[in-house]
Amino acid sequence: MQTLFASVPLSFFSDLGQQFYDDFILKDRYMYIVQGFANTVVITLVAVIIGIILGTLVALVRITHQNNPKKLRILNKICGLYLTVIRGTPVLVQLMIMVYFIFASGETLLVAMLAFGINSGAYVAEVIRSGIQSVDRGQIEAGRSLGLNSRTTMSKIVLPQAFKNVAPAVFNEFIALLKETSIAGYVGIQDLTKGGDIIRSITYDAFMPLFLVAAIYLVLVILLTMCLSKLERRLHQSDKR
Amino acid sequence: MISVKNLEKTFHTQRGDLQVLKGINQEIQKGEKVVVVGPSGSGKSTFLRCLNLLEMPTGGEVWFEGTQINAPGCDVDQLRRKMGMVFQHFNLFPHLSVLKNITLAPVTLKLKSEKEAEDKAMQLLKRIGLQDKANAYPSQLSGGQQQRIAIVRALAMEPDVMLFDEPTSALDPEMVGEVLQVMKELAHEGMTMVVVTHEMNFAREVATRVLFMDEGLVLEEAKPDEFFDHPKNPRLQDFLSKVL
Numbered sequence: 001m002q003t004l005f006a007s008v009p010l011s012f013f014s015d016l017g018q019q020f021y022d023d024f025i026l027k028d029r030y031m032y033i034v035q036g037f038a039n040t041v042v043i044t045l046v047a048v049i050i051g052i053i054l055g056t057l058v059a060l061v062r063i064t065h066q067n068n069p070k071k072l073r074i075l076n077k078i079c080g081l082y083l084t085v086i087r088g089t090p091v092l093v094q095l096m097i098m099v100y101f102i103f104a105s106g107e108t109l110l111v112a113m114l115a116f117g118i119n120s121g122a123y124v125a126e127v128i129r130s131g132i133q134s135v136d137r138g139q140i141e142a143g144r145s146l147g148l149n150s151r152t153t154m155s156k157i158v159l160p161q162a163f164k165n166v167a168p169a170v171f172n173e174f175i176a177l178l179k180e181t182s183i184a185g186y187v188g189i190q191d192l193t194k195g196g197d198i199i200r201s202i203t204y205d206a207f208m209p210l211f212l213v214a215a216i217y218l219v220l221v222i223l224l225t226m227c228l229s230k231l232e233r234r235l236h237q238s239d240k241r
Numbered sequence: 242m243i244s245v246k247n248l249e250k251t252f253h254t255q256r257g258d259l260q261v262l263k264g265i266n267q268e269i270q271k272g273e274k275v276v277v278v279g280p281s282g283s284g285k286s287t288f289l290r291c292l293n294l295l296e297m298p299t300g301g302e303v304w305f306e307g308t309q310i311n312a313p314g315c316d317v318d319q320l321r322r323k324m325g326m327v328f329q330h331f332n333l334f335p336h337l338s339v340l341k342n343i344t345l346a347p348v349t350l351k352l353k354s355e356k357e358a359e360d361k362a363m364q365l366l367k368r369i370g371l372q373d374k375a376n377a378y379p380s381q382l383s384g385g386q387q388q389r390i391a392i393v394r395a396l397a398m399e400p401d402v403m404l405f406d407e408p409t410s411a412l413d414p415e416m417v418g419e420v421l422q423v424m425k426e427l428a429h430e431g432m433t434m435v436v437v438t439h440e441m442n443f444a445r446e447v448a449t450r451v452l453f454m455d456e457g458l459v460l461e462e463a464k465p466d467e468f469f470d471h472p473k474n475p476r477l478q479d480f481l482s483k484v485l
Contacts, residue, residue, distance in 0.1 A: 141295055142332035142391075146346035146398060147322035156349060160336050 023199050023208045033209075036195025037216060043113050043191065044178045050117025051177070052170070055124025058082065060154070062125070063132050079125075086122035092183045094119055099187040112184050120177050124170055131166035132158060164235050171228045175221055182217075192216060242306060242402060242433055243269040243292060249300030250287055261287045263457035264301065269402075274434045276444040276465075279454035280480060285437045288454065289406050292435065293317075293324045306401065322350065325395030329407040331387040333379035339366070339390055340375040343397045358397070365393040369423055385416030389423050396427075403427065405436040441484060445469055453477045 024030040058079045065076035086094065098115040099108055135158045143153035163170075185194030196213035200206050250262040261284040269275055277285045290296040291303060294310060294317050303311045310320050334342050343365065344358035353361065366372040369389045379387055388408055395403060405424065409417040421443050428434060428447045438444065444451050444465060451468040453461040453476075461474045469485070472478045 136330075136332070138328060138330055138332040139334065142326075142328065142334070143346075144318075145293060145295065145321055145324070145326035145328075146395070147318050147350060148346055149318045152349055156345060157334055161334075164336060 019203070019205050019208055022203045023205055024212075029199050029202070032190070032195035032198050033192065033212065033216070034195075036190055036192040036213075039109065039184070039190060040178070040181055040192040043109070043116060043181045043184060043189075044174070046113040047116035047120055047177060047181070048174050050114065051120030051124045051173070054117065054121030055128050055170075056159075058121065058125035059128040059132060062129055083122050083125060086119055091116070091119045091180060092186060095183065095187055108187060108189055112181075112187065112189050116177060116181060119180075120173060123173055127166050127169045127173065128162060131162035131169075134165050135161045167235055168228060168232050171224070171231065175224050175228075178220060178224070179217060242271045242273075243267070243435075244304040245269075245292070245301065246304070247301040248288070248291055248298050248303065250284070250291060250296060251299045261457055262291070262298070265457075265459055267452075267459070269433065269435060271401075271433055272431055272449075274428050274436070274447050274449045275452060276448035276450075277435065277437045277452045277454055278439070278441070278444060278480075279452075283454040284457045285452075285454045286406055289404050289435060289437050292404055293321050293326055295326075322346075322352075322398055323401045325392075325398060325400035325403040327388070327391050327395055327403065327405045327408045329410050331379070331384070331391045331411070333387050333391055333394070335379050338376050338378055339371070339382075342379070342390065343394045346394075347397055352398070362393070362397055365396055366390075368426075369393060383416060384412045385419045388412065388416075388420045392420075392423055392427070402433040402435065405434065405438065407437050407439070409438065409440055439484070441469070441481075453480065455480070 022029075024033070061072050061075050061079045065072045095112060095115045098118075099106075099111050103111040103114070139157055139161065140150075140153055143157045144150070148156070181191055182193040184191040185197060190198070192213055196209040199209040203209075245265055245267040248262055248265040248267075249260070251258050251260045253259075265288060267275075277288065279285045287296055291298050291311075292305075294303070298311050301311075302309055305320055305324065308315060308320065310317060333339075334345070337345065340359060340362055343362040344353075344355065347353040347358045347361070348355050352358075363372055363375065366375055369392075371386060371389060371393075374382060374386065374390075379390070382390070392403075392408075408424070409420050412420065417440070421440060424434070424436070424443070425447055434447075436443075436448075446465075448465045450462060451465050452459050453468070453472075453474065455476050461468070461472065461477045468477075469481065472481055
């Protein structure tokens with residue numbers, strides 16, 4: 001221990017209480033963390049929903065076109081372009097373009113939700129597409145042979161199974177998204193990371209605010225991961241013998 | 242009831258075209274039980290799948306109850322309601338309970354209320370002795386049970402004809418009997434059936450007519466006694482000598 005902390009002055013430990021007080025209690029500075037946390041959660045949740053809807057739509061367009069190349073030709077091109085651009089550029093650049101250029105006059109928080117949602121949609125689309133393709137062809141044939149049209153077969157038979165197959169992968173995508181939103185501070189949004197950073201810039205103490213921020217992310221991710229394994233167990237109940 | 246005129250099917254593959262059906266003519270009357278046998282690759286499954294357009298014929302005509310179903314603009318979904326199909330691999334919906342598997346189509350297509358469909362499903366399940374499996378999921382059932390439920394699922398649509406595509410080929414030997422039993426009962430009740438199978442005893446016992454297909458053509462058709470005891474076509478004689 002002594003050698004490890006040799007370069008840290010003793011006052012570091014004796015001042016911990018004082019630092020904690022300065023960082024979080026004084027002038028209600030903990031509110032930076034609380035508000036930041038709220039913003040991070042809200043951005044993530046809304047982006048998740050946008051991502052799932054957008055991703056599913058894009059996946060459906062691409063699958064429909066793939067099965068019948070005459071259908072949705074233009075829409076498929078647009079979707080292809082969307083996937084290429086979004087996956088080929090950094091999310092931070094996309095966020096800045098959205099906030100400072102495309103929706104320069106919009107409410108920054110809303111624009112950020114949209115930007116993260118659009119970004120996430122591109123990754124979710126590919127996951128869902130693979131999920132749809134993983135459903136056995138016989139399932140479609142069985143549905144069609146009962147007189148269901150292709151849309152009903154897709155929505156009642158294929159998609160539920162596809163979602164089930166990819167739920168863990170999609171959920172993982174959202175755990176990643178939660179951490180990715182930490183760049184929102186770049187465009188002036190006070191998310192969890194920015195909240196911690198603001199405290200650091202006021203008190204000049206980097207240790208406590210940033211470690212607290214890290215700990216909050218970590219706990220969130222651990223909780224979500226626990227939810228994920230619970231979800232997986234529930235989804236696989238119908239597979240049990 | 243079903244009329245097939247000069248039916249052709251060619252698959253376009255990367256290695257070139259493969260003609261699987263080379264002009265088939267058939268008339269299937271109401272109440273007939275037509276069993277199709279032949280070596281693998283003879284096109285018998287493709288023939289069956291052309292009857293409800295799971296495969297789109299590349300030539301010829303398929304008529305069902307007075308309508309040409311492979312004509313452009315024909316509402317295929319409507320016609321498929323009246324043609325039940327049973328698959329080699331059952332194709333039950335794994336995410337739905339047995340009961341939901343059976344009621345999904347009638348309820349979704351608004352042919353029956355949820356209650357009516359469930360009553361009908363339970364009645365059908367009772368007939369095959371699986372009423373206690375109504376809330377089970379397909380993966381919890383044996384292959385034989387799954388296939389019987391797949392038959393019931395098709396019957397729930399109250400079809401006019403039932404198509405069977407090698408219904409026992411994916412089953413363990415000890416489960417073949419229970420599925421054939423359900424099919425026999427169905428035949429005795431007067432259901433029109435077209436069955437692709439390798440079960441020669443079933444063909445002999447149940448069929449009103451047996452077709453022998455090879456290389457995309459029907460080479461011989463006859464009543465079962467005639468078919469099995471006095472085969473004329475040398476290829477059929479050869480086939481029967483191998484399978485019987």
